[in-house]
Amino acid sequence: MTIVMWVLKRDLLLAMRRKSDVLTTLFFFVIMVSLFPLGVGPEPQLLKAMGPGVLWVAALLASMLSLGRLFAADHGDGTLEQMLLCPESLALIVLAKTAVHWIASELPLVLMAPLLGLQFGLSGDALWVLALSLLLGTPVLSLVGAIGASLTLGLRGGGVLVSLLVLPLYIPVLIFGAGAVDANASGLGAGGHLSLLGALLVLALLATPKAAAAALRISLE
Amino acid sequence: MNWENVSQFLHMGGYGFYVWGSFGLSFALLALELLLLSVRRRTLLKRLGQIQRLNTP
Amino acid sequence: MSTINWYKYASPASFYGLAGKMIPGFAALSGILFIVGLYIGFFVAPTDAQQGEAYRIIFIHVPAAWMSMFIYVIMAIYAGIGLAFNTRLSSMMAQALAPTGALFCSIALFTGAFWGKPMWGAWWVWDARLTSQLILFFLYIGFISLQAAIDDPKRSDRAGALIALVGVVNVPIIYFSVKWWNTLHQGASINLTRAPSMAHTMLAGMLIMALACWMYAIAVTLYRVRLVILERERHSTWVAQLLKDMK
Numbered sequence: 001m002t003i004v005m006w007v008l009k010r011d012l013l014l015a016m017r018r019k020s021d022v023l024t025t026l027f028f029f030v031i032m033v034s035l036f037p038l039g040v041g042p043e044p045q046l047l048k049a050m051g052p053g054v055l056w057v058a059a060l061l062a063s064m065l066s067l068g069r070l071f072a073a074d075h076g077d078g079t080l081e082q083m084l085l086c087p088e089s090l091a092l093i094v095l096a097k098t099a100v101h102w103i104a105s106e107l108p109l110v111l112m113a114p115l116l117g118l119q120f121g122l123s124g125d126a127l128w129v130l131a132l133s134l135l136l137g138t139p140v141l142s143l144v145g146a147i148g149a150s151l152t153l154g155l156r157g158g159g160v161l162v163s164l165l166v167l168p169l170y171i172p173v174l175i176f177g178a179g180a181v182d183a184n185a186s187g188l189g190a191g192g193h194l195s196l197l198g199a200l201l202v203l204a205l206l207a208t209p210k211a212a213a214a215a216l217r218i219s220l221e
Numbered sequence: 222m223n224w225e226n227v228s229q230f231l232h233m234g235g236y237g238f239y240v241w242g243s244f245g246l247s248f249a250l251l252a253l254e255l256l257l258l259s260v261r262r263r264t265l266l267k268r269l270g271q272i273q274r275l276n277t278p
Numbered sequence: 279m280s281t282i283n284w285y286k287y288a289s290p291a292s293f294y295g296l297a298g299k300m301i302p303g304f305a306a307l308s309g310i311l312f313i314v315g316l317y318i319g320f321f322v323a324p325t326d327a328q329q330g331e332a333y334r335i336i337f338i339h340v341p342a343a344w345m346s347m348f349i350y351v352i353m354a355i356y357a358g359i360g361l362a363f364n365t366r367l368s369s370m371m372a373q374a375l376a377p378t379g380a381l382f383c384s385i386a387l388f389t390g391a392f393w394g395k396p397m398w399g400a401w402w403v404w405d406a407r408l409t410s411q412l413i414l415f416f417l418y419i420g421f422i423s424l425q426a427a428i429d430d431p432k433r434s435d436r437a438g439a440l441i442a443l444v445g446v447v448n449v450p451i452i453y454f455s456v457k458w459w460n461t462l463h464q465g466a467s468i469n470l471t472r473a474p475s476m477a478h479t480m481l482a483g484m485l486i487m488a489l490a491c492w493m494y495a496i497a498v499t500l501y502r503v504r505l506v507i508l509e510r511e512r513h514s515t516w517v518a519q520l521l522k523d524m525k
Contacts, residue, residue, distance in 0.1 A: 223323075233334070234325065234330045236331045239335065239513075240332060243338055243392040254381055258498065258502060261503055269517065269521055
């Protein structure tokens with residue numbers, strides 16, 4: 001357990017020191033979302049209907065773009081190879097790294113999303129559901145993304161490749177996440193969607209760290 | 222028998238374009254796969270032959 | 279009772295020869311089945327009461343869709359065996375299956391469009407089945423491009439196996455989520471059942487076409503796996519001997 005704690009502390013510290021990384025992802029998200037009204041026109045009714053989907057797709061892309069940072073630094077300086085050798089379960093270490101990654105690059109998006117939702121004229125209720133769905137959904141994105149990030153470690157063109165691998169797997173999260181806000185708006189209640197997102201999160205927590213650990217071993221052997 | 226003559230067969234009750242389009246394109250793609258595979262085999266054998274000639278003086 | 283030593287054929291060198299002997303049989307079988315299937319599809323199966331002649335697209339669309347899903351599962355199984363037991367040949371089989379699977383997937387997609395245009399009035403409808411088929415195509419593309427991006431064959435095999443297994447676990451989740459999404463957004467798609475009145479001859483034609491596609495897939499995969507074996511084993515003595523014999 002000590003090594004996992006150490007990884008958590010160290011990665012958090014590193015994330016705090018590299019604030020610009022956090023801000024880049026956040027601003028990518030903001031810019032991405034702001035482009036849509038410029039592209040489709042300022043019609044309030046249309047924007048209100050599109051809002052949840054746009055915010056979710058932007059969150060997906062921002063999450064995918066930040067995946068490169070998950071293992072790259074540790075791979076570059078050889079820390080990752082040391083981690084492979086240590087007796088602690090690699091899956092737990094991967095889980096710790098993914099958790100810090102989520103805090104550093106996705107939690108800011110979750111906090112920012114309601115503000116951007118206002119630009120799309122979402123109601124107060126819908127903003128809550130949006131934030132909640134992102135809170136449940138974005139960890140799944142990080143966890144699934146960790147598999148893609150470890151498989152493409154050190155490959156040329158890894159950034160584009162990871163999008164091909166990971167985006168199709170993100171689709172269920174997108175459907176349930178954006179669907180939660182839609183369901184709330186249409187008066188159906190978002191409970192069903194949110195519990196499905198929760199189920200996906202539990203599944204991802206159980207399965208993906210092991211798969212990502214296996215992928216790391218494949219990539220580094 | 223469904224068809225009385227060839228033109229009726231080709232016409233497909235007004236859906237000729239769609240029916241023949243899907244079957245034609247499908248089989249064209251399968252044929253393309255076979256063609257690409259045989260090209261790949263030929264270039265591979267050529268390359269391997271060259272490598273072998275270089276290795277045997 | 280004579281027993282065949284199956285392990286002998288697990289080595290790429292002997293499988294290369296065996297595959298070469300099996301290809302003509304499967305190819306001939308596929309050709310015959312295609313002819314019988316097309317004959318049934320066009321001359322025996324009656325005109326559909328609701329869809330007229332347009333329904334005949336079913337005889338290529340559904341078999342292609344079946345094959346694309348079936349090949350993905352078989353590919354993942356081969357890849358998984360390769361990952362678990364470190365058998366090179368099964369990894370090569372997975373690699374050889376992927377392009378054919380992606381091909382059937384694209385056939386299913388555009389024949390779906392050709393069918394949708396006269397029936398739904400639009401080339402593309404975000405119907406649950408079409409959408410899942412599109413996502414399956416993306417999964418194939420991911421697998422193929424990951425393997426293509428890695429130069430080291432061992433890493434390429436194992437990385438491909440992992441993403442194929444992750445994909446196969448995700449396919450039911452994706453299918454369920456797309457169906458869920460589709461039922462919530464009714465209106466876009468008229469729920470058109472595949473075959474309103476499935477006559478026996480229609481079913482027979484479809485099954486025979488599916489078998490023909492299956493045999494085609496086996497023949498092409500064996501052909502491709504032979505090329506993969508040659509590429510991978512080009513430095514071995516048996517390939518050198520083979521090339522000498524060819525001249």
